[in-house]
Amino acid sequence: xxxxxxxxxxxxxxxxxxxxxxxxxxxxxxxxxxxxxxxxxxxxxxxxxxxxxxxxxxxxxxxxxxxxxxxxxxxxxxxxxxxxxxxxxxxxxxxxxxxxxxxxxxxxxxxxxxxxxxxxxxxxxxxxxxxxxxxxxxxxxxxxxxxxxxxxxxxxxxxxxxxxxxxxxxxxxxxxxxxxxxxxxxxxxxxxxxxxxxxxxxxxxxxxxxxxxxxxxxx
Amino acid sequence: xxxxxxxxxxxxxxxxxxxxxxxxxxxxxxxxxxxxxxxxxxxxxxxxxxxxxxxxxxxxxxxxxxxxxxxxxxxxxxxxxxxxxxxxxxxxxxxxxxxxxxxxxxxxxxxxxxxxxxxxxxxxxxxxxxxxxxxxxxxxxxxxxxxxxxxxxxxxxxxxxxxxxxxxxxxxxxxxxxxxxxxxxxxxxxxxxxxxxxxxxxxxxxxxxxxxxxxxxxx
DNA sequence: TAGATTGTTAATCGATTAACAATC
DNA sequence: TAGATTGTTAATCGATTAACAATC
Numbered sequence: 001x002x003x004x005x006x007x008x009x010x011x012x013x014x015x016x017x018x019x020x021x022x023x024x025x026x027x028x029x030x031x032x033x034x035x036x037x038x039x040x041x042x043x044x045x046x047x048x049x050x051x052x053x054x055x056x057x058x059x060x061x062x063x064x065x066x067x068x069x070x071x072x073x074x075x076x077x078x079x080x081x082x083x084x085x086x087x088x089x090x091x092x093x094x095x096x097x098x099x100x101x102x103x104x105x106x107x108x109x110x111x112x113x114x115x116x117x118x119x120x121x122x123x124x125x126x127x128x129x130x131x132x133x134x135x136x137x138x139x140x141x142x143x144x145x146x147x148x149x150x151x152x153x154x155x156x157x158x159x160x161x162x163x164x165x166x167x168x169x170x171x172x173x174x175x176x177x178x179x180x181x182x183x184x185x186x187x188x189x190x191x192x193x194x195x196x197x198x199x200x201x202x203x204x205x206x207x208x209x210x211x212x213x214x215x216x217x218x219x
Numbered sequence: 220x221x222x223x224x225x226x227x228x229x230x231x232x233x234x235x236x237x238x239x240x241x242x243x244x245x246x247x248x249x250x251x252x253x254x255x256x257x258x259x260x261x262x263x264x265x266x267x268x269x270x271x272x273x274x275x276x277x278x279x280x281x282x283x284x285x286x287x288x289x290x291x292x293x294x295x296x297x298x299x300x301x302x303x304x305x306x307x308x309x310x311x312x313x314x315x316x317x318x319x320x321x322x323x324x325x326x327x328x329x330x331x332x333x334x335x336x337x338x339x340x341x342x343x344x345x346x347x348x349x350x351x352x353x354x355x356x357x358x359x360x361x362x363x364x365x366x367x368x369x370x371x372x373x374x375x376x377x378x379x380x381x382x383x384x385x386x387x388x389x390x391x392x393x394x395x396x397x398x399x400x401x402x403x404x405x406x407x408x409x410x411x412x413x414x415x416x417x418x419x420x421x422x423x424x425x426x427x428x429x430x431x432x433x434x435x436x437x438x
Numbered sequence: 439t440a441g442a443t444t445g446t447t448a449a450t451c452g453a454t455t456a457a458c459a460a461t462c
Numbered sequence: 463t464a465g466a467t468t469g470t471t472a473a474t475c476g477a478t479t480a481a482c483a484a485t486c
Contacts, residue, residue, distance in 0.1 A: 010477065012424055016417035020400075033456065043402070047442095047479050054445060055350055058300060062444040063486045079420045080427030097412060098317035104416045110423075149422065159400045173426045175419055179323060181239075181260070191424040194415075197323045198235035203368065203411040204329075205231050207392045208299030210409060229453065253467065265467095266455050273469060282462045282467040443486085450479070460469080 007055045014052055015075055017042070022072040039207035081109035085173070086146050090162055091154035092117040092132055095177055099151055100127040113145060118158075135162075141171045149173040156180055227275045233271060234294055236261070241291040253284035298327035303393070306364050309381055310373035311336040311351055314396055318370055319346040332364060337377075354381075360389045368392040375399055 021042055025033060038048040053059050055073075056078050060066045076082060089096050099105075115132045116184045117123060123177050131143060137189060142145075150166045152159065152174060159178040166174055167189045174191045176182050182191050227437055240261055246250060249392045254265040255264060261268075272278050272290075292417060296299060306329050308315050316326075316356050319334060334351045336342060342353045360366075369385045371378065378397040384391055386408045393410045395401050 009476075013417075013421055015424065016414065016420040018415075019420065020414065020463060036443080045480095048477090051446085051478075058445065060444050061486060063442045063485070065443065078424065078427070078431070080423040081420070083423070083427065085423060085426070089255070091266060094317040094320040098313040099415075101313040102415065105419065108420060109417050116272065132262060137227075141249060141435075148426070149300065151417075172429070173422050176421055179239075186430075190425040191450065192418050192425075193415065194418055196281065196321065196413075198232075198239075198329050199237065199411050199413055200324065200329060200368075201235040201300070201327060202232055203394055204299040204302070204304060204407040205391050207367070208297070208302065209405070210391070211302075213300075219273075227453075255467080264455060266457095267453090268455075269468065270470085277469065280462060281460070282466045284467065322473050441486105443484105445484080446482090448479105448481080451468105451477085453476080455472105455474070457463100457472080458470090462464085462465105 002098075005055075008057045011052050011055055015072075015079055018049075018052070019072065019075050020077070022068055025068045026072060028039060031068055032065050033068055039066075066125075075155070076109065080092060084111055085148040086111050087149040087151060088112070088114045088147050088168070089151045089153065090116045090135065090138075091152065091178075092119075092122055093153060094129065096151075096153040099153065100130060103194055110149065113147065114141060116141075138165065139169060142171070145170050147172070149175060151175045151177065153177040156218065230271050230274055231265075232262045232300055234298055236290075237268075237271070238291065238294050241287055241294065245291060250287055251284050252287055254279070256284075290400060294381040295328065302367070304329050304330050304367040305334060306330060306368040306370060307360075307366050308370045308372065309335045309354065309357075309385070310371065310397075311338075311346065312372060315370075315372040316346060318372065318396075319349060329368065332366070333360060335360075347365075353426045357384065361390070366390050369395060370394045370396065419437070 010086070021038065035046040041047055050060075050120060052066070056074070059071050059074055069079055079195040087105070089100055089112065092100070092115050096117075097116070100112060105112065111131050115130055116135045117132055118135045120134070121130050125132050148171065150171050152162060152166070156160050156179055159176075159180045159182070163174060163176070163182050172189060174182065174189050176191060177194045179195070182192050238258065254268040257270055258265040269279075269357050275293070278290050296298055306324070308319055308331065311319070311334050315334070315336075319331060331349050334346060334349055334350055335354045335357055337354045339353070341351050366388070367390065369390050369392070371381060371385070373381050375398055378395075378399045378401070382393060382395070382401050391408060393401065393408050395410060395412045396415075398414070400412050406411060
């Protein structure tokens with residue numbers, strides 16, 4: 001039941017991917033799947049799938065494979081989705097708005113309970129029935145409502161201060177979209193930094209590589 | 220000048236991070252930096268930094284370190300940012316809109332030239348002076364304008380068809396925000412899939428782990 | 439039972455770190 | 463020149479893949 005060894009981040013970062021593919025299988029009414037079949041769908045080795053899953057327990061059955069629904073739920077639990085983390089968004093700019101409207105979060109068990117902004121013009125309004133509060137009322141709000149995760153999407157200058165306030169309030173997770181890497185020393189909080197444009201630059205690299213090599217062969 | 224060996228994706232995915240940290244140094248008017256100093260700022264080893272950079276060439280100087288501006292520009296070139304990739308966004312929903320308004324893209328050398336949507340109510344409008352065209356005019360548009368990258372942010376059902384059209388038009392890069400992993404067989408196009416909620420689930424995992432371990436020690 | 443497929447150990451491969459000679 | 467710091471080779475570590483006995 002409990003973990004034998006610390007699971008590597010390489011494995012952990014694959015869990016959401018397994019989860020998505022299992023969701024797709026469920027939608028197709030496929031009830032069982034072997035590591036071999038799943039490996040072909042996902043483009044990774046069957047060995048890796050079995051190795052990965054066995055970090056957390058023996059979810060399969062010899063001669064049968066894995067029950068899709070069972071495995072889906074188990075991986076969901078491993079990622080804590082059954083905690084139904086209560087989530088707030090801080091910063092209702094374009095990105096904050098997009099995130100508030102992203103259905104995938106609810107679907108994955110994250111519950112958006114409030115939005116906070118500094119702009120008086122949007123405070124009092126709402127997005128998808130979620131109230132927008134003034135950022136100054138954050139401390140007060142957290143006194144009465146459970147907040148597990150804060151999604152941060154504020155300008156560069158305000159990022160460290162807002163992050164500090166969030167950490168002080170005992171909020172346990174921070175998903176940071178602001179263009180500044182936040183590091184650990186903010187108390188005990190778990191942080192996940194997002195840099196959207198990093199992916200775009202990797203795309204740029206791969207395109208550039210392809211161009212250079214085709215030039216060499218003489219396109 | 221040209222690459223000795225194929226550079227591993229592990230290295231490539233660190234390039235944007237170097238690029239960001241160098242941009243920060245530039246803003247601070249720091250002109251030179253040693254791998255040691257940079258390693259402390261970034262939280263990785265100096266050895267890794269030197270190893271990474273030497274995949275692409277000797278950008279430093281013994282006894283001196285690296286010239287920040289020079290290294291910044293070199294890494295930018297490696298990622299092809301000097302190509303000034305012309306970019307379109309397909310799908311102007313909440314996420315498409317947020318992406319259109321994201322200043323970081325322009326800052327990183329990606330030029331947004333058009334937005335496409337299927338909804339007649341938004342077609343003809345614009346976001347940040349960028350025209351919104353009807354998706355049906357995509358083929359016509361590409362005949363007269365150079366398009367290097369398409370950013371896809373359309374509903375699940377439409378994803379494969381739109382991706383197929385994009386690939387057929389000879390567009391070289393696809394940055395896919397639709398909730399469906401796109402795989403290679405679409406011609407010669409380079410694809411980068413984004414799954415925002417994956418990061419949120421990793422955050423969930425880490426929070427869950429922390430909770431479980433603190434329960435064990437008896438919080 | 440025979441066939442299939444897991445869980446797990448062992449072998450391989452690749453990535454990171456350490457060390458140091460080269461050189462600015 | 464002496465000191466600093468790179469570029470690069472060698473050593474270590476970790477992650478992936480292969481193999482197979484266990485077992486449904």
